[in-house]
Amino acid sequence: MTIELESKPMPLLLRALTIMTVLGFATTLYLGLFAAGTDIQQGDVQRIFYIHMPSFFGAFTAFGLTVLGGVLALARESDKWDKIALAGVEVGLAFALINLLTGSIWARPIWNTWWTWDPRLTSAAVMCLTYAAYLMLRAGIEDANRRRAFMSVYGIFAFVTVLITLFIIRIVPDTIHPVIVGASPQNAQGSFEATSGVVLALLPSMALWLTVMPITLIWHRYRLEERREGLDRLKLKLLSE
């Protein structure tokens, strides 16, 4: 008996997106690491910013897709959108961890510490924990319909932590985290000006991390989830024979 796992060919659009992501990442790395000028005060470590801020917005897109997936999964009882929501959480969590890690590496020379319990840093960490809790909760629910409903609800709620992280700088004035777009808080440490050189390297990177990159990764993750389910069905079939 031969067993075959059904597999759909990769859509042309996904191929194009994948190539765009790889080329785009290489280009923005070049722009950030070589083309942009060195910061006069912070030196080369400032270049990490070209990844740090875009990665947060990548997480924003991914978690936003989780909300969209959750709403549609609830409204249409659709498993497809539930899988997209799950993919959004995993990709977003990876991006959010990149964001924390790069921030930490930057903070070591600039703030003289890896970590500080600043409101924004705390809320970013809480955001990561919320989505980690999403994955744990998801693993604890066996019934597929129940899982879809619960996780959609949780995914919608979890987005509150993303919004808090985004806006906390404007609400809580005693943060030391700098704001690059608009005026920095009074106590911000390590601000730098968004000169034309910075903007030139930042904009392409933002565009890539905000749109193409999360969508491509989520799509791949979605296909992986579909194949995993195919495998489960196959196992079930084998067992029943």
Added chain:
Amino acid sequence: MKTSYLETVLAIAGKDLRVELRSRELISVMAIFALLSILVFSFALELDRAAREETVGGVLWVTLIFASLLGLNRSLAQEYDLGNLDALLLAPAPRSAIFVGKFAGNALFTGLVGLLLLPLMTALYGMNLLDGRLILTALVGVFGFCAVGTLLATMTAQTRAREALLPIAMLPLALPFLLTAVRATKGILTGAAEWQVWFQLLAGITVIYFVLCLLLYGYVVEE
């Protein structure tokens, strides 16, 4: 005869209250836990006068949230274990009314623990916590996180590792309440005017969460 929305809510909350009045299980467990918690905090943090002013808000709110977790777990688990939730779902009642009913019971018990903690901490920590503004803040905060808690406990009560999962699911989502409520409490205790900003934020978050819970509750009890 059609039961009105309010009657449904009151019936469900009344049922929880009657069960509690007969067994006194939840409120005694929550109260003893809360008492232990503030004692443990005062030993663990070795609070002197100056440190107390800084931390008393945090101790109050962490204790309240953990105490509410105890109550929430029990409150929803008993609905599932005895099959009462199925009966509630069969009744021609709006899902949101079931939510408000369960929420009202939980908020009442947690609120009572909060009202018990305030004079107790006033006596034990030597600071005046019996302030009208602080009581208001406590009630709004309890209102808010009990709403999220009721929704999440309904979800986790249906999973395998229910007691373990509720804190993991709830603590990150309760953080906005903790953050604003602690700041408001600190502002009130130190006489800073900025407590109003924090209180308004807390009230705003509470409204948003409560509406979200009302809208989404139907999805987590559906079979």
